[in-house]
Amino acid sequence: MPDKTVEKVTTATGEPAPAVVAPDSGPGAAKARSLWSDAWHDLRRNPLFLISAVLIVFLLVMAAWPSLFTSASPRDADLANHFREAPHWGNFFSPEWLGYDLQGRSVYARIVYGARASIMVGVGVTVCVTIIGTVVGMIAGYFGGWLDAVLSRVTDVFLGIPFILGALVVLNAFDQRSVWVVIMALAFLGWTQIARVARGAVITIKQADYVVAARALGASTYRIMFKHILPNALAPIIVVATIALGGYIAAEATLSFLGVGLTEPTVSWGGDVNSGRADLRVAPHTLIVPSVMVSITVLSFLMFGDAVRNALDPKLR
Amino acid sequence: MTTIDKTSSVPSPRGSDDFGGPLLEVRDLHVEFSTRDGVAKAVNGVNYTVSAGETLAVLGESGSGKSVTAQAIMGILDMPPGRIPKGEIFFRGQDMLKMSNDERRKIRGQKIAMIFQDALSSLNPVLSVGYQLGEMFRVHQGLSKKEAKAKAIDLMDRVKIPAAKARVNDYPHQFSGGMRQRIMIAMALALEPDLIIADEPTTALDVTVQAQVMDLLADLQREYNMGLILITHDLGVVADVADKIAVMYAGRIVETAPVHELYKRPAHPYTRGLLDSIPRLDQKGSELYAIKGLPPNLTRIPSGCAFNPRCPKAQDICRTDIPALLPVTERDGGELPGRGSACHFWKETIHG
Amino acid sequence: MADLSKSEEAVDATPNVTEVATVDAATETEAVAAIEAPVQQGEPILQVRNLVKHFPLTQGILFKRQVGAVKAVDGISFDLYQGETLGIVGESGCGKSTVAKLLMTLEKATAGEVFYKGQDITKLSGRALKAVRRNIQMVFQDPYTSLNPRMTVGDIIGEPFDIHPEVAPKGDRRRKVQDLLDVVGLNPEYINRYPHQFSGGQRQRIGIARGLALNPEIIICDEPVSALDVSVQAQVINLMEKLQDEFNLSYIFIAHDLSIVRHISDRVGVMYLGKMAEIGTDTQIYDHPTHPYTQALLSAVPVPDPAAREGRERIILTGDVPSPANPPSGCRFRTRCWKAEDKCAEEVPLLAIPQVFVGKDTQAAHESACHFAEEKDVVHAA
Incomplete structure (x- = not known):
């Protein structure tokens, strides 16, 4: 089997050891390498990761300090001078760079300020679903029995709700929808995927010999859960979470586009796509620019998630 | 009593092939894998031949390159990360490494078949055994479903699966x-190949079942006059069925010998160490002999003889010069057919 | 052993809850003391008695009912x-x-007990x-x-x-x-x-x-x-x-x-389908086996020495190990045994020194669960 050989190669890093350690010679590599550091080592060499990481860092900075990128305000409407003004492609980073929308607001400024909502929703939902999903999955997977039966049925019920449709219904109940409301709504509906992954991972790991060994030593449930099971279940959870992140950003844009996502005064790319829709023929840039921005962002996070999966996937080691 | 006599007396049923040389010849084969830690040199110049009706046992530990060589012959190496930088694999005189994918596919299954260690994961769990056996006939010989099933039952009978007719749809x-390993064997036999490569065919089985399966394999090989490459780490299994043995270490063949000779008088310190490190069934020994150290890291194979850091006989020359696989002779220079050792000090090992 | 009966009494007697708790604490301390003491000279450190483990086979998703059991371990000592x-x-x-x-x-x-220095660790x-x-x-x-x-x-x-x-x-x-x-x-x-x-x-x-x-x-x-x-x-x-x-x-x-x-x-026990077939010193088991299963097992071991191999008798068993969920009646090995007779299907052979060897000064006189125990050397070349 080639896997066997390759495994041997990656595991036994044995250069001839000093005679003192006989009969077994030791692994030669100079320092301790945890699986996390190995994954990081792989990640750094992955061009997909590098490209997506650069884009994501750029987006994060934009979300945190939008004023670094533009002096214009996304809410200053100058109908008199800039109504549907076309982009000035040559004037990089100036307020008029990407043109103005039908209210005379700078599209560039709105792109810059819209990043915050997208990133916050994406990251916020991911953090919430990861916490909820991991807790539910771990409890169901570890304790099993009726607790698992109940939690798994609850998970199934939530899984049965179409994501966007469910979010439409939930969000319709709110008049003012801030970033936090959207995060709560999406997290409420989205935790099931992580819960299932976590449950599956915990069930597998629970049977691993090292967990049995810890039980044989008399380790407490707490210790087994947090020292043995959680660190090993984390990799698949992180993979699913990073890939899902892009999806949540897309979901926010979709909901805002449908008019049930973020409401003014929050600047949202999805909302801008919606308002640009009517002007498709007269001022196409008001539709295209925010759409492209949503795509780039979602794509960056998907690529990032893919790279993380390649580095962490246990099947590859 | 060895299979050599038997096979040489049985005329080959395949008169159509006029190629006179060995069935399979591997020449100076090299295989590398790129890994996180660098290039792993899994196979470093392997040569062997197998003739019709002959059983070659390839013996080695994990990482010795025994399975990788077999996969290179079958053309099922994962490339990348695998790579064949050098070498030739002749099947009936034709270099398979130079063939097109189509030509190789035709050989695979029809002319060369493989049996794997883990029969459960090699069989498709959602298809019945009869269907999977019959598939070979439907695809390669264009038989109808009914005919294929009849052939499948026939095959199951041949590998001595009881109540084949009743179980064909299981x-x-x-x-x-x-029984699953028997089905794997049946599948490999389906198209009556010239050569079967069995990779640890009985490792996953219990001893009492192991004996049954090995006997079956040996019987069928004799019946069909096939070449058989038996890859294993188990010195015991080899002793029963093989004609000649090739011992591999770190991607090289370190010793070749007819089976009896090898056990009686090993000519390489590694083979000797392996034989000495196995406890005996018929008497209780004191401390076991243990080869010191670990098999080498294939990304950093020691210079000279790869076995030198673990070898009790190692001298300076072993650390600098790679020993070639040279013929082994009697003390008086008398020929020992089929024997070879890649050790600078084979004379001391076998005679001293 | 004395400690054990005490702790059992403590569990059985349940006059009121608080009293039980204190008695339990006392027996626990006693048990810990016994466990930490060195083992008594000549006493076994571990005694396994009629140990049984059945894994229930259940059917149904919501209302599970037991339809059988895998008898993984079925009374070994x-x-x-x-x-x-x-x-x-x-x-x-x-x-x-x-x-x-x-x-x-x-x-x-x-079911069954495992005594470690006299304490039944299963309880x-x-x-x-x-x-x-x-x-x-x-x-x-x-x-x-x-x-x-x-x-x-x-x-x-x-x-x-x-x-x-x-x-x-x-x-x-x-x-x-x-x-x-x-x-x-x-x-x-x-x-x-x-x-x-x-x-x-x-x-x-x-x-x-x-x-x-x-x-x-x-x-x-x-x-x-x-x-x-x-x-x-x-x-x-x-x-x-x-x-x-x-x-x-x-x-x-x-x-x-x-x-x-x-x-x-030093000593070896041979298990088959959840039961001990034969147990004895290494010489008794390897050089003087009396149970047919042990003999078959030993004869099937591939020996890395073709010369030694040829003189040996090989017993090749037919068939596979039956399912532990549905083991054969009587002797569990009878379905693959060449010596099986009607008695083997009816009577479970006990693990004891076979009658024919009782009182004889021979290595074959060791515990073997076979009705027709008979010494046979399968390891050494004839």
Whole structure:
């Protein structure tokens, strides 16, 4: 089997050891390498990761300090001078760079300020679903029995709700929808995927010999859960979470586009796509620019998630 | 009593092939894998031949390159990360490494078949055993479903699966480990190949079942006059069925010998160490002999003889010069046919 | 034994809750004291009596009902003495790994007792169970899955001290872990490395070091070398023998490789389908087997010496091991046995010295569960 050989190669890093350690010679590599550091080592060499990481860092900075990128305000409407003004492609980073929308607001400024909502929703939902999903999955997977039966049925019920449709219904109940409301709504509906992954991972790991060994030593449930099971279940959870992140950003844009996502005064790319829709023929840039921005962002996070999966996937080691 | 006599007396049923040389010849084969830690040199110049009706046992530990060589012959190496930088594999005189994918596919299954260690994962769990056996005939010989099923039952009879007719529609998980391995053998036999490569065919089985399966394999090989490459780490299994043995270490063949000779008088310190490190069944020994150290890291194979850091006989020359696989002779220079050792000090090892 | 009856009384008598609690606490302290005391001269350290483990087979999703049971272990008994190695051999599915789990109290026994220094460990809990766990340790089969890949070697070997802090004071632990690495032949400087940086044989040494950490009296080894390369197996076996002498350990050595079991064991038990077929000293079992299953098993072992092989009789069994969910009546081996008669289907043969050998001064006079026990040497060339 080639896997066997390759495994041997990656595991036994044995250069001839000093005679003192006989009969077994030791692994030669100079320092301790945890699986996390190995994954990081792989990640750094992955061009997909590098490209997506650069884009994501750029987006994060934009979300945190939008004023670094533009002096214009996304809410200053100058109908008199800039109504549907076309982009000035040559004037990089100036307020008029990407043109103005039908209210005379700078599209560039709105792109810059819209990043915050997208990133916050994406990251916020991911953090919430990861916490909820991991807790539910771990409890169901570890304790099993009726607790698992109940939690798994609850998970199934939530899984049965179409994501966007469910979010439409939930969000319709709110008049003012801030970033936090959207995060709560999406997290409420989205935790099931992580819960299932976590449950599956915990069930597998629970049977691993090292967990049995810890039980044989008399380790407490707490210790087994947090020292043995959680660190090993984390990799698949992180993979699913990073890939899902892009999806949540897309979901926010979709909901805002449908008019049930973020409401003014929050600047949202999805909302801008919606308002640009009517002007498709007269001022196409008001539709295209925010759409492209949503795509780039979602794509960056998907690529990032893919790279993380390649580095962490246990099947590859 | 060895299979050599038997096979040489049985005329080959395949008169159509006029190629006179060995069935399979591997020449100076090299295989590398790129890994996180660098290039792993899994196979470093392997040469061997197998003739019709002959059983070659390739013996080695994990990482010795025994399975990788077999996969290179079958053309099922994962490339990348695998790579064949050098070498030739002649099947009936034709270099398979130079063939097109189509030509190789035709050889695979029809002319060369493989049996794997883990029969359960090699069989498709959602298809019945009869269907999977029959598939070979439907695809390669264009038989109808009914005819293929009849052939499948016939095959199951041949590998001595009881009540073949009744069980032909069962699924793999309904069979025991030993029976599944028989089904794998049946599948390999389906198209009456010239050569079978069996990679640890009995490692996953219990001893009492192991004996049954090995006997079956040996019988069928004799009956069909096939070449057989038996890859294993188990010195005991080899002793029963092989004609000649090639011992591999760190991607090289370090010793070749007819089976009896090897056990009686090993000519390489590694082979000797392996034989000495196995406890005996018929008497209780004191401390076991243990080869010191670990098999080498294939990304950093020691210079000179790869076995030198673990070898009790190692001298300076072993650390600098790679020993070639040279013929081994009697003390008086008398020929020992089929024997070779890649050790600078083979004379001391076998005679001293 | 006396202690046991006392604790049973305590559980049975339930006049009022508070009283039971205090009595329990008292017996627990007593049990802990018994467990921590050295074993009495000449007494077995471990006595297994009629141990049974049935795994229920259930049907239905919501309302589960039992439709049968896998009789993984079905009434086995044996003793283990201090400093000795008891080998347990058998084919896959014979229940030998379940025995290991039961002795480790990782599975709850369906019936039967396991006395460790007179305390029935199948009924212990709390402090007393923890004390037992400190004294009975385990070495696992697969060195690739038995070490947590996210922990350093130091954390893995030091974990027993975290769980049983009374064994080693905190400041002392790093040195203790390094000592253990040294004892098992690994470089103490590797303390901060991760398991995947080691080869299979080295990992098994780490597993052994973890087993030794708490100074146990018994180590249960479940196929400890079967996942290792031949040249490394011998190293690990030698290490285990050295440690046994050094620390006066008792081993239960579970394996399917009969040659290795003979090498390391003082006594050997042969299991078939959840029952003990034959048990005796290594000479009795290997050179004078009386149970047909033992004879078949021994004769099937491929011997790496074609010359020795030819003179040996080979018994090739037909068929497969029956399912433990539905074992044959009477003697479980009868479906594959060439000697089976009607009696074998009707009567379960008891594990005892066969009538024909009782009182005879022969190595064949050892416990064997066969109605037609008969000595037959299958190991040595005729």
